[in-house]
Amino acid sequence: MDNGPPRGTRDVLPDSVARREAVIAELALSYGRFGFRRIDTPSIEDINRLSWGEGGDNEKLIYRILRRGLDPVLDAGTRLADLVDLGLRYDLTVPLTRFYAGNAGKLPSPFRAMQIGSVWRAERPQKGRYRQFTQCDIDTIGEPSVLAECELLEGTLAALDAIGIDQVTVRVNDRRLLASIAGESGVADEALRSFFVTLDKLDKIGWEGVKAELAERGYPEIVAGRCEEVVGLLAGAESPDEALDRAGDLLPKLPEAVLSDLSTTFGALQRIEEASPGAVDSRLDATIVRGMGYYTGQIFEFAHPDAPSSIAGGGRYDDLIGRSLGKATPACGISIGFDRVVEMARFSPPDLGVAVLYSDDQAVAHVLEVARGLRSSGGSAALVVRRGQMRLQLESLKTDGYTSFVVVEDDSVSEARPLRD
Amino acid sequence: MDNGPPRGTRDVLPDSVARREAVIAELALSYGRFGFRRIDTPSIEDINRLSWGEGGDNEKLIYRILRRGLDPVLDAGTRLADLVDLGLRYDLTVPLTRFYAGNAGKLPSPFRAMQIGSVWRAERPQKGRYRQFTQCDIDTIGEPSVLAECELLEGTLAALDAIGIDQVTVRVNDRRLLASIAGESGVADEALRSFFVTLDKLDKIGWEGVKAELAERGYPEIVAGRCEEVVGLLAGAESPDEALDRAGDLLPKLPEAVLSDLSTTFGALQRIEEASPGAVDSRLDATIVRGMGYYTGQIFEFAHPDAPSSIAGGGRYDDLIGRSLGKATPACGISIGFDRVVEMARFSPPDLGVAVLYSDDQAVAHVLEVARGLRSSGGSAALVVRRGQMRLQLESLKTDGYTSFVVVEDDSVSEARPLRD
Numbered sequence: 001m002d003n004g005p006p007r008g009t010r011d012v013l014p015d016s017v018a019r020r021e022a023v024i025a026e027l028a029l030s031y032g033r034f035g036f037r038r039i040d041t042p043s044i045e046d047i048n049r050l051s052w053g054e055g056g057d058n059e060k061l062i063y064r065i066l067r068r069g070l071d072p073v074l075d076a077g078t079r080l081a082d083l084v085d086l087g088l089r090y091d092l093t094v095p096l097t098r099f100y101a102g103n104a105g106k107l108p109s110p111f112r113a114m115q116i117g118s119v120w121r122a123e124r125p126q127k128g129r130y131r132q133f134t135q136c137d138i139d140t141i142g143e144p145s146v147l148a149e150c151e152l153l154e155g156t157l158a159a160l161d162a163i164g165i166d167q168v169t170v171r172v173n174d175r176r177l178l179a180s181i182a183g184e185s186g187v188a189d190e191a192l193r194s195f196f197v198t199l200d201k202l203d204k205i206g207w208e209g210v211k212a213e214l215a216e217r218g219y220p221e222i223v224a225g226r227c228e229e230v231v232g233l234l235a236g237a238e239s240p241d242e243a244l245d246r247a248g249d250l251l252p253k254l255p256e257a258v259l260s261d262l263s264t265t266f267g268a269l270q271r272i273e274e275a276s277p278g279a280v281d282s283r284l285d286a287t288i289v290r291g292m293g294y295y296t297g298q299i300f301e302f303a304h305p306d307a308p309s310s311i312a313g314g315g316r317y318d319d320l321i322g323r324s325l326g327k328a329t330p331a332c333g334i335s336i337g338f339d340r341v342v343e344m345a346r347f348s349p350p351d352l353g354v355a356v357l358y359s360d361d362q363a364v365a366h367v368l369e370v371a372r373g374l375r376s377s378g379g380s381a382a383l384v385v386r387r388g389q390m391r392l393q394l395e396s397l398k399t400d401g402y403t404s405f406v407v408v409e410d411d412s413v414s415e416a417r418p419l420r421d
Numbered sequence: 422m423d424n425g426p427p428r429g430t431r432d433v434l435p436d437s438v439a440r441r442e443a444v445i446a447e448l449a450l451s452y453g454r455f456g457f458r459r460i461d462t463p464s465i466e467d468i469n470r471l472s473w474g475e476g477g478d479n480e481k482l483i484y485r486i487l488r489r490g491l492d493p494v495l496d497a498g499t500r501l502a503d504l505v506d507l508g509l510r511y512d513l514t515v516p517l518t519r520f521y522a523g524n525a526g527k528l529p530s531p532f533r534a535m536q537i538g539s540v541w542r543a544e545r546p547q548k549g550r551y552r553q554f555t556q557c558d559i560d561t562i563g564e565p566s567v568l569a570e571c572e573l574l575e576g577t578l579a580a581l582d583a584i585g586i587d588q589v590t591v592r593v594n595d596r597r598l599l600a601s602i603a604g605e606s607g608v609a610d611e612a613l614r615s616f617f618v619t620l621d622k623l624d625k626i627g628w629e630g631v632k633a634e635l636a637e638r639g640y641p642e643i644v645a646g647r648c649e650e651v652v653g654l655l656a657g658a659e660s661p662d663e664a665l666d667r668a669g670d671l672l673p674k675l676p677e678a679v680l681s682d683l684s685t686t687f688g689a690l691q692r693i694e695e696a697s698p699g700a701v702d703s704r705l706d707a708t709i710v711r712g713m714g715y716y717t718g719q720i721f722e723f724a725h726p727d728a729p730s731s732i733a734g735g736g737r738y739d740d741l742i743g744r745s746l747g748k749a750t751p752a753c754g755i756s757i758g759f760d761r762v763v764e765m766a767r768f769s770p771p772d773l774g775v776a777v778l779y780s781d782d783q784a785v786a787h788v789l790e791v792a793r794g795l796r797s798s799g800g801s802a803a804l805v806v807r808r809g810q811m812r813l814q815l816e817s818l819k820t821d822g823y824t825s826f827v828v829v830e831d832d833s834v835s836e837a838r839p840l841r842d
Contacts, residue, residue, distance in 0.1 A: 038442065079495075
């Protein structure tokens with residue numbers, strides 16, 4: 001009998017749960033200090049809401065849930081889609097937009113939301129990637145100014161710092177800057193979205209691949225060539241400020257507000273760099289796209305030397321909530337890839353307290369009484385049955401995380417002795 | 422557009438999440454002091470494991486998940502069951518048995534597991550009952566003696582006490598006592614299971630209903646009559662000890678160990694009653710069955726005057742894990758109905774710290790700097806945009822949970838002033 005969890009998922013053992021819960025508590029505490037408040041939504045959402053066309057590839061990976069009360073044998077020609085009414089959420093942004101639209105009247109404006117929860121994607125299982133994993137998102141809803149971006153970046157960096165993760169590089173871009181580069185290079189407005197999809201693959205396919213994909217769609221090579229040139233000029237700048245100056249020169253149609261907002265963002269990041277030298281580095285990276293179609297302004301990715309891919313990312317999505325709420329509502333958010341950071345986080349294993357060694361021939365009432373006495377002062381005491389060689393058992397208890405032990409005698413108990421050296 | 426969560430589920434707003442998380446933290450801390458360690462399993466399980474025949478009515482309520490990669494239009498005669506490979510878990514016991522069977526080699530024996538997580542049941546929605554809800558289970562695996570029962574009861578009562586819930590009545594029964602009453606009354610061994618199913622409805626249908634159901638299955642009225650008589654005699658005892666004495670007299674075939682174990686359990690409960698008078702009361706209740714088929718020994722239900730139904734329950738299930746592990750493994754567990762206790766729990770709303778009032782025409786860098794300065798000493802500071810009458814806004818901030826406020830001036834900041842009276 002196979003006692004493993006479903007393919008692509010995992011069981012989490014006590015030491016790992018302890019680590020995960022401690023890291024979650026630290027992140028939540030740190031975010032809380034910025035005024036982000038935790039909300040919770042169901043794991044299941046209406047299938048039509050999940051399949052709304054903005055979820056990118058994630059929409060192909062939805063776990064679909066059968067309606068209740070269906071007949072056990074299906075009629076010919078039954079459409080699979082007609083059997084389904086719900087799905088497991090694949091991110092925390094779709095639920096957040098619904099939550100805000102449904103509860104806006106009860107929430108302050110701007111509203112700072114924190115979400116820590118599981119999401120499900122039926123991805124091809126591979127090392128280190130799971131079909132159920134944890135996301136940790138903060139979002140500010142109702143703040144139109146760049147204050148939201150600055151605070152989200154600062155909050156995320158503070159949260160990472162709280163779990164001992166520094167040396168973070170924040171790569172900043174703006175969808176409007178990206179659109180301007182595309183426009184100047186000759187990409188038509190209506191083709192912008194598919195251009196972003198292609199550019200998003202730059203990491204994997206390089207500029208040659210981007211050129212080839214654009215050529216397939218009928219764009220002359222010069223278009224991708226111009227993009228590459230502008231991106232290169234921006235990347236060659238010595239500082240974010242210089243990059244923004246160059247962007248101003250190269251992209252005359254780009255609204256001044258886009259550049260001044262980016263300048264404010266880099267200023268806020270600069271203050272954090274000054275406060276904790278070495279903890280964070282930031283730069284403009286005009287190749288960042290981020291997959292989702294819904295971003296409208298600044299976008300971010302957080303890199304770390306020990307992580308093969310981003311540890312966090314996000315951006316502004318001003319049009320998304322309005323679609324549910326029916327009223328224009330600016331929003332911006334950053335998500336930490338919890339499963340990527342949890343192993344990198346600083347963590348002190350829990351102290352399990354006193355191991356109470358007893359034999360299984362001793363009176364239950366007496367054994368319980370001993371443990372109760374040890375706990376009465378507020379500490380932890382776990383009953384452990386005596387087994388095998390004392391020395392080996394004590395070593396194993398020490399490894400498990402107990403700090404001391406007592407031995408239950410038939411009508412008394414030994415003094416507590418330390419297990420740590 | 423409907424922005425509500427799926428039917429029968431709910432969104433949880435910040436104040437409620439704060440309460441829920443605080444109660445979970447208290448329960449986890451309290452259970453931890455007894456050596457219970459938290460584990461985690463996926464929300465999804467193999468559909469065959471969930472539909473194993475031991476889940477009672479819950480198996481009819483499973484949210485079933487479609488296989489991936491199915492054709493969009495189905496062939497005639499397709500069986501619905503062939504389209505499904507996974508389901509959402511409806512309790513934490515099925516996952517626990519799989520977890521233990523799959524990881525036994527990495528776990529101590531006995532192993533004390535704590536689980537706090539969501540479960541899903543497609544029940545008819547009704548007030549106060551949700552289709553996604555939280556269970557909080559502790560289980561001891563590998564401890565054959567009544568030490569496990571005593572410790573689980575004590576741990577659960579301590580956890581309830583830690584969240585401010587006392588006046589708990591623990592109703593204790595034993596499946597073997599129940600089987601003995603049935604046998605003495607004339608129920609055949611092979612009919613025991615269906616007899617339990619009927620008896621489990623006693624609360625709703627009364628003894629008349631039990632008699633009618635048994636009559637339908639061909640049992641003469643005298644059978645239910647004898648049961649009612651024995652149950653009545655046990656219920657009429659002045660104390661658990663007297664009830665156990667009566668059971669010994671009335672049920673000569675009942676093994677002595679069943680009674681002595683029950684006596685040990687009541688002794689342990691008695692010690693808790695002595696330590697905290699009024700916090701807990703216990704009694705033998707031979708009408709308790711508990712729905713699941715898998716219980717083999719003592720069973721428990723926890724009642725509270727403010728709760729219309731049990732706030733916790735559990736029992737011993739010695740045969741369940743062996744079926745997955747292929748090796749006899751005793752086990753016992755108690756589950757708290759988290760959603761029932763969370764509203765009854767003691768809880769101090771969180772202190773949101775300083776509200777930093779700013780105007781949206783102020784320089785972002787300055788506003789951020791003020792908040793950063795207030796947080797630098799370790800406290801919380803949330804930016805709140807100035808709006809409407811000052812007096813009304815301050816009242817609302819106080820209601821939200823802020824304890825003080827500052828007002829950002831164009832290039833300075835006011836002194837912090839308290840919001841609480």
